[in-house]
Amino acid sequence: MRYIIALMIWLCPLVATAQEWEDQNAFGPASADTTLRVLSSTDTSLFVPIIEDFLQERPDVSIEYFVTGTAQIDQVFRAAAEDFDVVISSAMDLQLKLVNDGFSLKVENLDQPQWAQWRQSLFAFTTEPATIVINRGAFAPGAVPQTRQELIAAMRARPAIFRGRVGTYDVRESGLGYLFATQDARASETFWRLMEVMGGLDARLYCCSGAMIDDLVAGELMVAYNVLGSYVAAREDVADTLEIVLPSDFPTTMMRTAFVSSRTEVEQEAAAFVRHLVEVQTGPRNPDVFPLPPLSAAVDETGQAVISLEPALMTYLDPLKRKTFIKEWSSAVIQ
């Protein structure tokens, strides 16, 4: 009986803090003086090279890397900010709101242009467009739609092929999906028509880019909308099957961002990690070693504008606004 009670007492904290991670890895020597706890939405495989590069310079540090969805990151971190030292996410709006609400520390000695940082606390380190990824099997060569309008037309023309085989983010679950959707909606009415068409074709809804790519490769999806092109490009097995389309009517480009938790106890190391991250992603680098797309200028040569880091990102995070948007989105997609 005593053993059972002891076991229960021992298990209780585990149960209480139980958190389902998509992935969880430790790097560096177990005997290290300092452990950095990194909360991230980026797949471990994409981040490993940067972590290892950092650990080479800092053998006294080890890193615990936790991966979860963007919306989850916001919830988990708000609930227990002291449990993490660095927060990395692709949901710029949630990140900006965390910084706005005082969850971050300033990082000195990191000179980034105004558009790539906010309050010297939140630092962008990639530039990644939302793309349309298609299964080459669904379109004749040369007939691949290049804009949202063309995609709408293609889906309307052959509903039999696309029914149940189109996918996009479930904006209710995914922070990044919500960011893409709201920015699309701001940019053009076309977004709503596209959502209605996709809804009419019984669109499948996903939590993350990885799952959509898996289903595209498996042939269960013909078209996926607002997928991170970088995830597709990082997978070597898909080049023959899938094609990435950068919609030429209007682009939606996000930046991955990182900040140091205000509750960290290892500020020096956390700041060093963020500095290292930004330096790797902005300096000259070998794309074979570091698969994450670099941080490029705010407006690149194709005229792609990046979602800017400004307080306006908080607009769609307002509960009332979000409720209205989700209602409209649901009525379009889930018919």
Add this chain to the structure above:
Amino acid sequence: MDDAVNVAGSLRARLALTLIGGAAAIALLLFFVVRTYAAQIAQSGQDSILEASVTSILDAVTVRDGDVEVDLPYVAFSMLSTEADDRVFYALWQDETLLSGYEFLPVADPPDGGDIVLVSATFDGAPVRVATAARILVGANARTRVTVSVAQTQDALAGTLNKISRNVGLIGSGFFFLSVLVASWATNTTIRPLERLTHSITRRGPKDLTPVARPVPMEMAPLVTSLNSFMARLDTSLKQSEDFIAEAAHRVRTPLATVRSHAEATLQRVDREDNRQALRAMVRAIDESSRAAGQLLDHAMITFRADHLETQPVDLVELVEDLVTRLTPVAEMKDIALTVISAGEAVVEADAILLQNALRNLVENALKYVPEESEITLEVIATPRPRIEVRDEGPGFPPDQMQDLAARFSRGENAKDTIGSGLGLTIAKDVAMAHGGDLTLTNMPEGGACVTLLL
């Protein structure tokens, strides 16, 4: 009299300090006024953006089916982007219920009319500016009051203020520096007439008591008027005393001459040796008194004529020879030879009467001090500057007193047993100075004194 003036403070320093101090005070005042004003302008800039943001949100509030809906406009927060990435907070209240936003944001209680209330407060450890407005909405069932607050931190404002402070500081310093330059210029300009007056008075001859004629600034007029009247009084008083002395000497001389002739006549008639002795002493005393009176007269005349020189070409040789001729009888009484040395004529522009007077005093002086049966030489030298040297074979001047001997009523230590007034050298010196020359006293190596009258 003590020559050192009792100096307390400096006009120049006081003027400069007042001007510079004033400039510093004004520069400081300028700094604070401009900074305060700039702060108000910067604050009103932030306020108007906050007001616009609140207004845009309040406009987006609607009542649909009895429910309050707020379609938060993107621009409401977008317009709050600043250079310094200021944090933004907001709160939407329906009556006493928080609809969304930051529950603990400090909020003022605004009037219903839509007027915006602005307050400065602190939120989450940062100073913020909060704009709040309220609106009454009438739905199907009831009236409801919606309050909208938007707050922003003040980092950009602080940055702007720092920049303004720095610039205003620079401008203030520049202004101050210019003021210092102007102050030193103004000080010098103001002090200059005073310096000019001082200079012109210092440069005057010792007898020049004419009023100051140069124009002076109004403020100095009373001083110069007093100075002029003081000098005029001094002049008058000097003239009066000279006149008095001359008058006195003149009046004494005539009765003295009468007394002397009586004494001489009596001497002829008296036979007793001790009586004759007494009478001779009397005659000598009368002579001395009469000579002193004569010298006083001479001195008075010289003082008068020195201010109004009547110059004419004078041949110094002729003048000296004339004098020697007149004094030879006196010299012969003591068996003293008077010799004149010259190389042709030496004509100068001078006041003959004054020169004669001076020379006569010098020779009489020599006659008084030299031993009997000696020689007095008068040499006239024409070049490089005309001068007359009077050399004797007497005891010479006491070396330690040579500087002071020409002063009025001063007599050498070795002259105690000789009768004299002490005015002889003074008269000669005054004449020399009146002609722009000087009188120098030297002792010759072979003995005897040498007086040089330089013209």
